[in-house]
Amino acid sequence: MKEIPVIIFGVGGVGRTLIQQIIDSRSAIANSNQYHFKVVAIADSTQWFFVPEGLSDSELTTAIGRKAAGNPLGGSQRPSAEKLISMVVAAGVENAIVVDVTATGGMEPAIDLALEKGYGIALANKKPHAGPWETAQAYYNNGAVRHESTVGGGEPIIASLRYLSDINDTFYSCEGQLSGTLGFMCRELQKGRPFSEALAEAKGLGYTEPDPRDDLSGEDVMRKVLIMGRMAGWQLEQSDFEVESLYDADLADCSVAEFMERSSQMDAGLAKRFADAKANGKVLRYVGRVTENGGKVGLMELDADSPMANLKYIQFHTELYDEEPMMIIGAGAGLGMTAGGVLGDMISLARENF
Numbered sequence: 001m002k003e004i005p006v007i008i009f010g011v012g013g014v015g016r017t018l019i020q021q022i023i024d025s026r027s028a029i030a031n032s033n034q035y036h037f038k039v040v041a042i043a044d045s046t047q048w049f050f051v052p053e054g055l056s057d058s059e060l061t062t063a064i065g066r067k068a069a070g071n072p073l074g075g076s077q078r079p080s081a082e083k084l085i086s087m088v089v090a091a092g093v094e095n096a097i098v099v100d101v102t103a104t105g106g107m108e109p110a111i112d113l114a115l116e117k118g119y120g121i122a123l124a125n126k127k128p129h130a131g132p133w134e135t136a137q138a139y140y141n142n143g144a145v146r147h148e149s150t151v152g153g154g155e156p157i158i159a160s161l162r163y164l165s166d167i168n169d170t171f172y173s174c175e176g177q178l179s180g181t182l183g184f185m186c187r188e189l190q191k192g193r194p195f196s197e198a199l200a201e202a203k204g205l206g207y208t209e210p211d212p213r214d215d216l217s218g219e220d221v222m223r224k225v226l227i228m229g230r231m232a233g234w235q236l237e238q239s240d241f242e243v244e245s246l247y248d249a250d251l252a253d254c255s256v257a258e259f260m261e262r263s264s265q266m267d268a269g270l271a272k273r274f275a276d277a278k279a280n281g282k283v284l285r286y287v288g289r290v291t292e293n294g295g296k297v298g299l300m301e302l303d304a305d306s307p308m309a310n311l312k313y314i315q316f317h318t319e320l321y322d323e324e325p326m327m328i329i330g331a332g333a334g335l336g337m338t339a340g341g342v343l344g345d346m347i348s349l350a351r352e353n354f
């Protein structure tokens with residue numbers, strides 16, 4: 001049995017689900033691959049646990065239970081991410097996998113240090129891959145860095161892009177509906193519901209980020225499309241994208257409560273756009289699209305009876321998949337799938353790199 005040390009940054013929804021999946025699948029992973037993931041460190045934004053011999057499953061269960069209940073992680077005060085990696089290295093931990101399931105920016109120095117020390121990286125956090133090309137390029141075409149869950153929440157999007165790139169196919173475009181939250185909003189607006197009412201429901205059901213502007217701005221979708229474009233071989237920057245926000249600029253800086261209260265100011269404009277599309281036999285969907293020249297993220301008209309208007313899809317239009325693009329359809333978000341994508345990356349790293 002090969003013990004693989006694991007360091008996990010982020011104990012939110014995805015991080016907790018991942019830890020539970022590691023615990024639940026121990027015997028299956030041992031039987032099929034002879035690996036044992038030894039979690040040596042877990043960190044949230046303020047605290048961490050570091051046990052070079054590995055935290056026990058009962059210690060891990062207690063820690064994720066505390067976080068799920070809204071309590072602090074319970075460990076000691078956390079050093080910076082970079083210092084944390086240095087401390088793990090100094091303790092003699094070798095061939096570890098660093099997991100980034102935070103949503104935070106600025107993880108690059110820690111990731112770079114971990115790579116320098118021969119560690120593998122598995123991320124659901126999109127920000128390192130969507131940063132400036134100068135820093136992000138080291139993470140592309142790098143066998144030690146896996147990021148399946150950055151796009152499509154665990155569906156094999158990155159794996160498919162890698163496969164098409166490996167067989168030297170020529171990409172023409174990548175596109176898809178990449179936000180479950182915005183998909184929900186479009187379907188509700190199509191039914192004639194006011195934007196503010198649909199948004200209040202989405203927030204109440206926990207479909208949105210705590211600040212719904214993080215979804216409505218389109219920035220998260222843009223990061224996903226940028227990552228797909230870069231996987232297709234195009235050295236694009238965020239500035240190469242036109243991004244349509246679904247809220248007015250004057251609501252950018254107010255509190256979340258005030259934003260929700262004033263969100264009805266978008267009702268009439270969006271209702272008209274959805275009604276106009278309907279009158280043309282079309283529907284509006286929030287779509288991200290990228291070609292070698294850049295991308296566009298926003299509401300786009302689709303034929304009402306086309307599969308794309310009615311499915312959660314991501315598609316690649318390439319030289320080989322020209323008349324009939326390669327399409328991946330299915331739930332593209334959710335804690336179980338996203339954490340599963342990270343666990344799959346950890347197994348691939350263990351299998352291929354160590």
Ligand SMILES: NC(=O)c1ccc[n+]([C@@H]2O[C@H](COP(=O)([O-])OP(=O)(O)OC[C@H]3O[C@@H](n4cnc5c(N)ncnc54)[C@H](OP(=O)(O)O)[C@@H]3O)[C@@H](O)[C@H]2O)c1
Binds near residue numbers: 013045
């Ligand atoms: N949820 C999904 O369906 C889904 C799908 C695809 C991709 N993702 C991506 O997966 C990542 C995690 O999503 P989530 O839903 O689990 O987010 P979340 O619930 O907001 O959890 C984020 C976690 O990261 C921690 N964190 C923040 N800054 C940190 C730092 N510097 N070092 C260590 N930990 C830090 C937070 O700590 P505190 O607890 O102390 O605040 C929290 O535990 C995000 O990048 C998200 O975009 C999520």
